[in-house]
Amino acid sequence: MQMRFRLEGFYIIPNFSQFPATTSFTRLTVLPASLFQPTRVQRSSTVCLLSLTQLSNFMVSNRLKSEKWMNVQVGDIVKLENNEFVTADLLLLSSSEPLNLIYIETAELDGLVSKYMNVNMNLFICYYCEVRCEPPNNRLDKFTGTLTVRGETFALDNERILLRGCTLRNTEWCFGLVVFGGPDTKLMQNSGKSIFKRTSIDRLMNVLVIFIFGFLAFLCTILSIGNAIWEYQEGNSFITFLPRADGANASLSAFLTFWSYVIILNTVVPISLYVSVEILRLGNSYFIDWDCKMYHVKSNTPAQARTTTLNEELGQIKYIFSDKTGTLTQNIMTFNRCSINGKSYGEVVDFAGQRVEVTEKTEKVDFSWNSLADPKFCFHDHKLVEAVKSGSPEVQAFFRLLALCHTVMPEEKTEGELFYQAQSPDEGALVTAARNFGFVFRSRTPETISLVEMGMPTTYKLLAVLDFNNVRKRMSVIVRSPEGKLTLYCKGADTIIYERLHPSSSKLITTEHLNEYAGEGLRTLALAYKDLDEDEFEKWKERHHEASTTVEDREAKLDTIYEEIEKDLLLLGASAVEDKLQDGVPQTIEQLAKADIKIWVLTGDKQETAENIGYSCNMLREEMKEIFIVAANTAEEVREELVKKMSPESGDEPPIEKSRLLGKKSQVVEDEKVDGEYGLVINGHSLAFALQKDMHLELLRTACMCQTVICCRVTPLQKAQVVELVKKHKKAVTLAIGDGANDVSMIKTAHIGVGISGQEGMQAVLSSDFSFAQFRYLQRLLLVHGRWSYLRMCKFLRYFFYKNFTFTFVHFWYGFFCGFSAQTVYDEWFITLYNLVYAALPVIGLSLFDQDVNDRWSFQYPQLYAPGQLNQYFSKMAFARILLHSCYSSLVLFFIPWAAMCDTVRDDGKEIADYQSFALLAQTCLLIAVSVQLGLDTYYWTAVNQFFLWGSLSVYFAVTFTMYSNGMYLIFTSSFPFIGTARNSLNQPNVWLTIFLTTILCILPVVAKRFLFIQLKPTINDKVRQAKAVPPPPPRKFPRRRISTRRSGYAFSHARGYGDLVTSGRFLRIPVKSRPLFPNAQVKGFSHLSQQCLQQMFVRLSISMRHQRQESVNLLLE
DSSP states (O other): OOEEEEEEOOOOSTTTOSSOTTOOOSEEEEEEGGGGOGGGGGGGGGOOOEEESSBTTTEETTEEOOOOGGGOOTTOEEEEETTOBOOSEEEEEEESSGGGOEEEEOHHHHSOOSEEEEOOOOGGGOSEEEEEEOOOOOOTTOOOEEEEETTEEEEEOGGGEEOTTOEEESOSEEEEEEEEOGGGSHHHHTOOOOOOOOOHHHHHHHHHHHHHHHHHHHHHHHHHHHHHHHHHHHGGGGTTTSOOOTTOOHHHHHHHHHHHHHHHGGGGSOTTHHHHHHHHHHHHHHHHHTOGGGOBTTTTBOOEEOOSSOGGGGGSEEEEEEOSBTTTEEEEEEEEEEEETTEEESOOBOTTSOBOOOOTTSOOOOOTTOTTOOTTOOOOOHHHHHHHHTTOHHHHHHHHHHHHSSOOEEEEEETTEEEEEOSSHHHHHHHHHHHHTTEEEEEEOSSEEEEEETTEEEEEEEEEEEOOOTTTOEEEEEEEOTTOOEEEEEEEOHHHHHTTBOTTOOOHHHHHHHHHHHHTTOEEEEEEEEEOOHHHHHHHHHHHHHHHHOSSSHHHHHHHHHHHHSOSBEEEEEEEEEEEEOTTHHHHHHHHHHTTOEEEEEOSSOHHHHHHHHHHTTSSOTTSSEEEEEOOSSHHHHHHHHOOOOOTTOOSSOOEEEEEETTEEEEEEOOOOOSSOEEEEEEHHHHHHHTSTTTHHHHHHHHHTSSEEEEESOOHHHHHHHHHHHHHHSSSEEEEEESSGGGHHHHHHSSEEEEEOBTTBSHHHHTOSEEESOTTHHHHIIIIIIHHHHHHHHHHHHHHHHHHHHHHHHHHHHHTTTTTOOOOSSOHHHHHHIIIIITTHHHHHHHHHOOSSOHHHHHHOGGGGHHHHTTOSSSHHHHHHHHHHHHHHHHHHHHHHHHHHTTOBOTTSOBOOSHHHHHHHHHHHHHHHHHHHHHHHOSSOOHHHHHHHHHHHHHHHHHHHHHTSHHHHHHSTTTOOOTTHHHHHTTOHHHHHHHHHHHHHHHHHHHHHHHHHHHHSOOHHHHHHHTTTSOOOOOOSSOOOOOOOOOOOGGGOSSSOSHHHHHHTTTSOOOOOOOOSSOOOOOOOOOOOOOOOHHHHHHHHHHHHHHHHHHHHHHHHO
16 A cells, blocks of 8 residues: 655745745645555545644644644654654655755664765745655665656655654754654564563473462372271271261361361462562662672763563573674774885884883874864874874875765864764764874865865865775775866775786785784775876766766666776775774673673674674684675575585474474474584575575574674664564573664563663663663673572572472371371461571572672683573472472471380480470471571572571570460460470480481482582582682783784775765755866876885884784783
8 A cells, every 4th residue: 555645835934935935735635545546445444534724733824833743643744953853754855954965863773873864855846746655664774655746756765764763963954744653654663562571480480380289289189088088997986075067977078178288288389489589589680780890980870670570581591682883882983003105003112112002091192283183083103193294295195085085074063173974983084084184174065175284275176976885895086186186086995906906006015914904803994096197087987977877777887987997096005993892892792602692793784894893893703614694685595595504414404393382382493513613694685585484494593503693784673573583483591782772672572681871872771671881791790690690599499499398298298197187297386487487588698699609700610601591400300309309308307206206205204205396396307407408508608698597596496485485375375385395395315316317317318419419420510619719810901802814894884875965966055057077177197106115014024923922922821
């Protein structure tokens, strides 16, 4: 279904309309195109028809009215002002900038904070126009529509649409027509639904509670059957002094006994468990909030646990889905190094020629001599400034190229304060570097570029822009200097530039410098130039004009024309820009990889940029056996590229485990062994095919076999779909981390959502479960807090079930000795206070403060994280072992005291074998045994643990002696019948011997098992805890250099450039006149650049090799 908008009387904005200001809208209708098709009149019930005789919401008779976003409707005209969010998907009508140029920030859509430009024709010049467009969809990179003006039709594409979520920048105002509003906007179409999140332990607990209820019914059934048999065989013997009520028989007695035992044995049902779990989770959440090591001082941002129900799942993460821009990187490019005429600049060395690590205390270059320099720009090599000031022709030509060859837009609101609007931050970094070194890009028109060269204003005529695209991987400009010299300047990927160099141009030393820069993780670019002949250029421009005016295969023909002139270039040098990662990102990723956590990067950025960041973060490494690139355009091609043979044992189809749980079918893709390490890079277009129902399992299989997966150019919805794919078909816990609104959908979809409070607002934080300021804090959140929370929760559950099952099973065994009469084995006050007072605080102390190892050892051995991923600490099998352990302990706790009390006398010869003495002995043995078991489970003793444990035992004995005293009996005779039992029983040596023997027998199997497992089959926890005698070494303070030979043309990480815009004249208000594309010019030669002497080259190489050898020694010593 297409949408059609008909607009009449379109002259309402003063200073832009050719008609008087009193003219207003006569009619504006919004209706689907299907309404005009007679064959589809039956669907008119779904048609939205709005007849607006006046625009009361926003514009009435040239007057604007403020209105809430919720009231924005299709067909409204909205005015946006600078720094305001776009309220809906708008068709740009007009703006305050010359010829409707606007700047928008798309951080909420694709994560990029750089400024983009959008250009549209002025629609306020027509009296009648009609807009037809596609129905609402989630394609952020595509829009199809037409604009009909007086019978003439124009195409509308994505470049003329302002999407909701963008922000208007550096533009005073603009007007737009609402095309999609509310939930129909592309941003909302990509938004995920809010999901109620529960941990895997919660889901397991629900299953176990159902089992426990069934188990309770089973125990009560056995005891009721026993009662029926006992009443039938022995009950008649007691009728004389215990007469039965009328109608009572064995069956009725068994029925009543069943429900009596349900009440007595109800302690097996973990009613208080959920309250204790919430207390535990709340405490662990506060530990995250209070962690000073996750506090970011610069932004004054602490870590925050925004939910208290997911802490333990932080210790079970298997897959991390991360955004790139703003999450892994700061999105800040800095000019770091350069090579000019065979000489490298940017490295800081001492007097001995040794390289010095650059820190904040390193002396910076003083640019005070340049009044137009950017005060934020930092550089540390003084030799480059000296070369510029000394008038070195090669160095000045280098920065002249950087100042001319680009599509940056300057903005100078006040004298001397320049602001550059660049489509990508890397291109802005190059122009800023040229600005600080004396070649200031000041302004531009469609025909000229104005520079300030070493304080002297200079204007170059811009003759042509040979724009960038993904195939060319370079861009060029043709300019004429004030002296009339005709020159082509070109910058691009070094491999592309080298293919087009003149045979006489030397590139050996520059190549070595490029390898050195790439080894440091910098993003490199080669620069070259060519002096043009006037006659040759005139012939070329004619062919260029023919190719640019053709209708079919225009881009291919232009590329061919560009190839003709971009040859026989002379190499100037190379630049190296650092895409600043956030502090500690490579180390964090390395640590998480050691913990067997797989990291997938889901970014809206270009493929090359995403790959470069992958190498910078050490996610992609040259040591990998192969890195697969999936960039096909059809479903079949995508299928062919996804089918990879990474293991000789892998079959043609992915191994799938089918299961059915509670009526729901599920397919789980099993893990496969891989021969080596692999990486996968897939773009958004191919991902759309791969996520289809018939191919998504193959995608998941291939991706899971790779160590690193990078999905680039993906939409927010695709991010959520990838996360959902892993959640649904892998037995793994997922975590999504991002910092922008484009990450909200995947944050909501993942088991755990983490938001980074960065430069892109708070949308991700508000939708997240945990938040902090830097990506590096993720390793502490998972490896420390997450692992501790999981360990504590599992210990708590194991101990909780153990103490409750042991407590209850003693009642069960006692039933066989009391005629199944539903008699309790313990004192009723002990039953009441057992879980409430005696055994409550010790287990809470264990669950809040216990640590198997401290945080430093957790970082030293990330492998400690693995048990949580495998659910080794608490599972159905662990629950079954707890059940057996409790059964054994209850047998010991019942029969040992029973045997010890049977036919036993006191020291004075009086009998001690009575029910009250046995009950006291049994409950005392129980409490001491479970307390000792708690002590065995405690790895980390604190004053709080000691106080809770010994305090609980002290409270038990104090309460027991008080309640069993004469005074309490005299005051409350019926409530405290155990008069004198405590003092008469606990003063006997055989009673304490029985308590000691019972405790030893309860813990003996546990101690023996642990001893044997530590000796024969130690876990990673056992090995680390045994090695804790020596503290781990402190972490290194200096970063490790990345060694690589891969290079990238970082300036071409963005989409197609602005070459057409720069030369079109659409961005400035200029007099309307006819002008040729290439004005006449005379040809003048350009002096060839000199080469650096070989002696300096060998000195530099020897210093570099010495430094690398020293680093290798340091690494070996570690």
